[in-house]
Amino acid sequence: MTSTSGAATTGDPQPIDLGRPVAGDVVALILADHVRFEALLRQLRDSSSDRDAVRHALATLHVAHAEAEERHVYPTLRSEHAIGAHAAEHGEEEHAEGHQALLDVLELTEVTGEEFDEAVEELSRVLGHHLAEEELTILNPARAGVPEQARLELGLAFVAERQAQIDADCGRVERVRDLVARAARNGLLTDDGDS
Ligand SMILES: [Fe+2]
Numbered sequence: 417m418t419s420t421s422g423a424a425t426t427g428d429p430q431p432i433d434l435g436r437p438v439a440g441d442v443v444a445l446i447l448a449d450h451v452r453f454e455a456l457l458r459q460l461r462d463s464s465s466d467r468d469a470v471r472h473a474l475a476t477l478h479v480a481h482a483e484a485e486e487r488h489v490y491p492t493l494r495s496e497h498a499i500g501a502h503a504a505e506h507g508e509e510e511h512a513e514g515h516q517a518l519l520d521v522l523e524l525t526e527v528t529g530e531e532f533d534e535a536v537e538e539l540s541r542v543l544g545h546h547l548a549e550e551e552l553t554i555l556n557p558a559r560a561g562v563p564e565q566a567r568l569e570l571g572l573a574f575v576a577e578r579q580a581q582i583d584a585d586c587g588r589v590e591r592v593r594d595l596v597a598r599a600a601r602n603g604l605l606t607d608d609g610d611s
Pocket residue numbers: 446450481485550
């Protein structure tokens with residue numbers, strides 16, 4: 417059997433599918449992305465993967481997902497009184513830590529060796545921690561405290577922002593660097609141990 421992928425003839429790397437949801441319950445949409453994060457981290461740890469493509473896909477999904485949560489999901493959950501200010505701010509701090517850990521992976525010239533492995537291990541730790549905490553402390557209150565119709569409307573805002581970010585190539589290293597610098601200026605990367 418031969419591959420039917422169109423990219424094979426050009427020699428371009430196969431683009432990694434980040435999904436293109438158009439609607440849904442915002443909780444389900446966020447969880448679907450969390451599954452994608454875990455799959456991409458596993459691919460990044462696999463030395464037989466196209467690690468350069470995987471790290472850029474992971475950066476794109478992380479920036480798009482985090483921006484959509486910060487611009488739409490967290491503010492709406494706060495206005496619905498499902499979560500408090502602390503949970504939203506803590507989520508933003510953890511997104512900033514994720515961007516920093518991603519930047520450390522993106523800036524390495526080699527995608528093999530001890531330095532790469534250590535950076536990927538740290539990224540796995542930071543993202544894994546955030547996914548678990550967000551599911552426990554933000555998505556559970558969203559399920560319990562936000563009516564289904566509002567979760568569907570929030571889903572539309574989430575996917576629109578997510579796709580606009582992806583279309584703007586939000587995972588490029590310059591953008592991630594800017595986000596990390598902005599987060600540092602705003603005091604989101606103080607590493608006060610309150611995680
Ligand atoms: Fe999330």
